[in-house]
Amino acid sequence: MIKYFKPSIFILSTIPFLFITYKIFFNKLGPEPVKEITHFTGEWTLIFICLTLSMSPLQKFTNLNNWIKIRRMLGLFVFFYASLHLLTYVGIDYRFSWQPILDDVVKKKYIFVGFAAWILLIPLTITSSQKMMLLLKQNWKKLHRLIYVIAILGSLHFIWLSKTIYFKPLFYFVLITVLLSLRINFKRIFEK
Numbered sequence: 001m002i003k004y005f006k007p008s009i010f011i012l013s014t015i016p017f018l019f020i021t022y023k024i025f026f027n028k029l030g031p032e033p034v035k036e037i038t039h040f041t042g043e044w045t046l047i048f049i050c051l052t053l054s055m056s057p058l059q060k061f062t063n064l065n066n067w068i069k070i071r072r073m074l075g076l077f078v079f080f081y082a083s084l085h086l087l088t089y090v091g092i093d094y095r096f097s098w099q100p101i102l103d104d105v106v107k108k109k110y111i112f113v114g115f116a117a118w119i120l121l122i123p124l125t126i127t128s129s130q131k132m133m134l135l136l137k138q139n140w141k142k143l144h145r146l147i148y149v150i151a152i153l154g155s156l157h158f159i160w161l162s163k164t165i166y167f168k169p170l171f172y173f174v175l176i177t178v179l180l181s182l183r184i185n186f187k188r189i190f191e192k
């Protein structure tokens with residue numbers, strides 16, 4: 001049963017991609033297709049950030065190491081969906097017209113934090129292998145704490161993007177805050 005756990009999680013993680021691909025090919029994206037793809041891939045990026053952040057608390061509460069075994073794969077899916085999100089914006093929305101993209105990065109804070117979050121994901125993706133973990137030793141753990149910053153930037157990106165509907169963005173912000181607070185070792189803080 002356990003040997004099927006990781007492949008099952010991989011297959012489940014590809015379902016959003018297959019779903020949006022189906023919608024693209026069968027013209028089911030609605031009146032604003034680019035907006036639909038952008039929001040879909042952006043929200044799935046946040047979902048995978050939350051799933052990745054929940055692995056350590058799940059391991060702590062259940063005493064099962066299976067959660068940690070899939071954390072790296074979930075983190076790579078964060079990068080995958082974030083890259084699809086960015087490619088939709090850069091390639092489909094702006095057709096690789098770099099000047100207006102750079103203007104957006106400089107002038108719009110939600111674009112700036114979203115782009116910054118994606119840039120911070122690159123070193124995590126490059127160093128996600130077991131070989132890099134052994135090579136970087138203690139620095140690997142320090143580097144991969146960037147996921148906390150990325151999670152906050154991602155939720156701010158969604159909040160600042162939303163002009164009218166705040167429930168979903170605030171839900172992700174609260175969820176990320178809870179998941180990050182579960183990492184705080186209160187016992188160590190109060191012992192000092």
